[in-house]
Amino acid sequence: MNAPIDFYFDFASPYAYFASTRIDALAARHGRTVRWHPVLLAVFFKVTGGRPGPTVPLLGPYMVHDMARTARLHGIPFRMPELPPQLLLAAPRAMLWLRREHGEPMAVAFARRCLAAHHSEAIDIGKEEAVLRIGAEVGADPDALVQGMHGEAIKEALKGECDAALAKGVFGVPFVLADGEPFWGFDRFDQLEGWLRASRTAA
Amino acid sequence: MNAPIDFYFDFASPYAYFASTRIDALAARHGRTVRWHPVLLAVFFKVTGGRPGPTVPLLGPYMVHDMARTARLHGIPFRMPELPPQLLLAAPRAMLWLRREHGEPMAVAFARRCLAAHHSEAIDIGKEEAVLRIGAEVGADPDALVQGMHGEAIKEALKGECDAALAKGVFGVPFVLADGEPFWGFDRFDQLEGWLRASRTAA
Numbered sequence: 250m251n252a253p254i255d256f257y258f259d260f261a262s263p264y265a266y267f268a269s270t271r272i273d274a275l276a277a278r279h280g281r282t283v284r285w286h287p288v289l290l291a292v293f294f295k296v297t298g299g300r301p302g303p304t305v306p307l308l309g310p311y312m313v314h315d316m317a318r319t320a321r322l323h324g325i326p327f328r329m330p331e332l333p334p335q336l337l338l339a340a341p342r343a344m345l346w347l348r349r350e351h352g353e354p355m356a357v358a359f360a361r362r363c364l365a366a367h368h369s370e371a372i373d374i375g376k377e378e379a380v381l382r383i384g385a386e387v388g389a390d391p392d393a394l395v396q397g398m399h400g401e402a403i404k405e406a407l408k409g410e411c412d413a414a415l416a417k418g419v420f421g422v423p424f425v426l427a428d429g430e431p432f433w434g435f436d437r438f439d440q441l442e443g444w445l446r447a448s449r450t451a452a
Numbered sequence: 453m454n455a456p457i458d459f460y461f462d463f464a465s466p467y468a469y470f471a472s473t474r475i476d477a478l479a480a481r482h483g484r485t486v487r488w489h490p491v492l493l494a495v496f497f498k499v500t501g502g503r504p505g506p507t508v509p510l511l512g513p514y515m516v517h518d519m520a521r522t523a524r525l526h527g528i529p530f531r532m533p534e535l536p537p538q539l540l541l542a543a544p545r546a547m548l549w550l551r552r553e554h555g556e557p558m559a560v561a562f563a564r565r566c567l568a569a570h571h572s573e574a575i576d577i578g579k580e581e582a583v584l585r586i587g588a589e590v591g592a593d594p595d596a597l598v599q600g601m602h603g604e605a606i607k608e609a610l611k612g613e614c615d616a617a618l619a620k621g622v623f624g625v626p627f628v629l630a631d632g633e634p635f636w637g638f639d640r641f642d643q644l645e646g647w648l649r650a651s652r653t654a655a
Contacts, residue, residue: 297508305500307623311634322643344648420510436639440525 253282256443257414257424259290260337260360263316263327266368267433268423269326269361275438279445281427285357286340292411293420301334319435326369337367338407339380339398345406346397361386388419456485457648460602460617460627462493463563465542466519466530469571471626471638472564473528478641482648484630488560490516495614496623504537529572534607540570541610547630548609549600550592562590 256272258265276283285447294300303309313329320327340363348356362383366372372379376396397403414424418431425432425441428448432441459475461468479486490645497503506512516532523530545568551559565586569575575582580598600606617627621634628635628644631651635644 293510298503299508299511300501307496307500307618307621308502311621311623312638314634315636315640318643322646350558415510418510418514420514426545431517433514433518434639436637437518440521443525 251280252428253284254425254427255284255286255417257286257288257422257426258360259288259422260340260363260367260374261334262290262370262422263329264319264435265423266364267319267323267325267327268425268438269364271323271435272423272425273357274370275442279442279449281445283357285344285353285360286410287360287407288411288414288419288422289311289338289341289407289421291336292408293415296415297419297420299421303334304357308331325382326365328369328371330367332373332375335375337375339377340367340374341407341410342398342403343380343384343389343394345410346394346400346403347384347387349403349406350393350397351389353390355387357385361390382418396427404449443448454483455631456487456639457631458487458620458629460487460489460491460622460625460629461563461567461578462491462625463543463566463570464537465493465537465625466532466571467522467638468521468626470526470528470530471628471641472567474526474638474641475626475628476560476644479648482645482652484648486560488547488556489565489613489617490563490610491540491549491614491617491622491625491629492541492544492610493625494539495611496618499621502624506537529568531549533570533576534574534595535576535578538578540578542580543570543577544610544613545601545606546583546587548613549597549603549606550587550590552606552609553596553600554592558590558592562586563594565589 254276258269272283302312344356344360347359363374366383374380381391381395385391402417417426421433423435427441427444431442457479461472475486505515547559547563550562566577568578569586577583584598586593590595620629624636626638630644630647633647
């Protein structure tokens with residue numbers, strides 16, 4: 250069974266960043282590849298009535314503590330972004346344009362760099378120039394990128410990613426679908442690995 | 453370092469039930485004892501604006517699936533209660549009366565039996581007679597129990613448990629405080645165990 254697995258993330262989520270540092274190697278250990286899907290928690294919240302965790306009383310301070318502890322225990326470089334959670338639109342739109350024009354590998358390399366920059370290097374990818382710089386690093390032409398990412402087709406593509414995710418029951422990030430089996434949260438990666446191991450043995 | 457650890461649970465929570473089947477052995481492996489604190493999620497929700505997970509769109513069906521999968525992977529007997537999540541008041545009040553009149557061991561034995569009955573034996577501990585039967589099983593006089601658990605002092609004691617928990621930053625269940633370090637969720641028990649192991653080594 251070698252069906253790709255689907256990985257859903259919001260660029261603004263530290264837990265999704267943690268997951269992004271592990272997902273490809275985890276999948277590869279079990280003969281799988283990964284399809285990366287940028288989504289927007291803000292769109293999911295409209296359906297679930299949820300709010301960004303860091304803004305919730307008591308949960309907020311706990312999450313800040315838990316994020317730092319989790320990063321430390323997993324050996325993942327992490328520096329909490331200074332700004333509160335934002336609606337990050339430039340990065341997912343740029344990623345979808347890169348995928349369309351240059352293919353999945355460049356899009357994923359870009360996503361990985363953006364996530365690391367935002368969550369471990371104090372680079373605010375809420376700023377378009379940071380996104381364009383990272384785009385250039387992975388080989389995109391900045392003029393074409395800036396034009397493409399503001400095009401109507403790409404805006405629609407991002408909405409489409411969010412709607413498609415919701416239609417499959419995705420409501421948070423990080424989220425993984427493996428053969429239809431849902432795993433929500435970086436703290437379900439052990440169960441995800443068990444699933445992939447078992448399905449490989451069964452194949 | 454042998455300070456007891458504090459374990460917070462709501463009788464209605466399946467994840468808290470899972471935690472209740474593991475917490476004492478986990479603590480004992482590292483020379484710790486456990487103080488069991490019954491609390492009410494409904495009181496926490498007033499502070500956090502939260503809602504019971506099973507009632508949230510998309511999250512609800514996922515939780516039902518995740519609970520069954522988590523129980524299976526950990527080998528914990530589990531049968532989803534037929535009724536939707538309830539405000540369970542009789543069990544925590546009875547527990548607090550048992551603790552006051554008969555001490556912690558009987559109160560904890562009672563709590564453990566209630567949790568297992570509700571979450572694996574299709575016994576609805578929302579019904580007072582079920583709570584009284586379990587009270588009798590662990591050695592309490594039913595007449596004294598039913599009178600005590602409806603007393604004003606016990607109602608105040610339960611409110612006091614909730615307020616004390618909130619004052620320590622507890623906002624969900626299961627929740628563990630070990631030396632002030634907070635762990636929310638059965639899926640943080642690996643991090644909790646790491647913490648207890650490290651603090652033992654350091655001692």
